[in-house]
């Protein structure tokens with residue numbers, strides 16, 4: 001037996017949504033008293049598994065199957081309505097929506113992103129050159145991020161998150177945007193993190209990326225864990241089901 005990094009125990013997540021399609025927020029709660037069109041979306045329905053140290057787990061499934069919700073629940077951003085999640089360290093989420101500020105330069109965003117991931121200013125200063133080189137943004141790093149292409153923005157986000165060893169790293173679709181060369185570099189960085197006994201979750205629609213980086217795959221469908229096991233077998237079952 002290895003040692004557990006993350007235990008997901010019978011996790012349910014429910015979103016309350018207005019008929020208008022807006023999610024409930026603090027301001028919205030007031031509206032609730034005079035609106036009846038509130039619906040509940042049951043995004044996760046009793047998901048359970050244990051992730052060991054040193055594992056790299058691919059999360060696959062159709063659109064809306066609950067992959068991002070599961071990742072947000074593991075990081076603590078979305079509280080389960082039932083069940084529990086235990087983690088041996090703070091999980092770091094690197095998502096497409098990660099909060100970098102478009103009006104600030106790449107340079108300033110490296111500092112902000114690093115702080116958000118829990119690194120100290122000294123650690124960030126040390127990581128800076130590696131991040132810029134990994135993202136290949138030497139010529140652009142002083143420019144505001146809004147002037148970057150979406151691929152360049154993703155590269156910077158990934159480079160910031162992957163610059164240091166993580167105990168638990170969650171990558172949500174970041175690899176889909178980069179070009180082939182960057183994708184290969186990100187994949188080999190994920191393998192390194194994993195080899196140093198970190199645990200990586202990779203959410204992706206690219207079965208190629210999942211096969212190249214993961215030693216285990218979890219397939220979610222409509223909020224239910226359909227299969228959990230060997231990448232080739234689970235991907236085969238998923239692709240067969242999709243047809």
Ligand SMILES: Nc1ncnc2c1ncn2[C@@H]1O[C@H](COP(=O)(O)OP(=O)(O)OP(=O)(O)O)[C@@H](O)[C@H]1O
Pocket residue numbers: 015016017023041042043061062063064065066067068069070
């Ligand atoms: N903030 C939210 N408010 C309300 N409903 C949400 C919210 N986020 C997700 N949902 C709903 O929860 C379900 C699961 O969504 P989720 O984003 O987890 O799926 P996903 O598997 O990551 O999808 P995709 O592959 O399209 O990114 C969907 O039905 C979605 O509409």
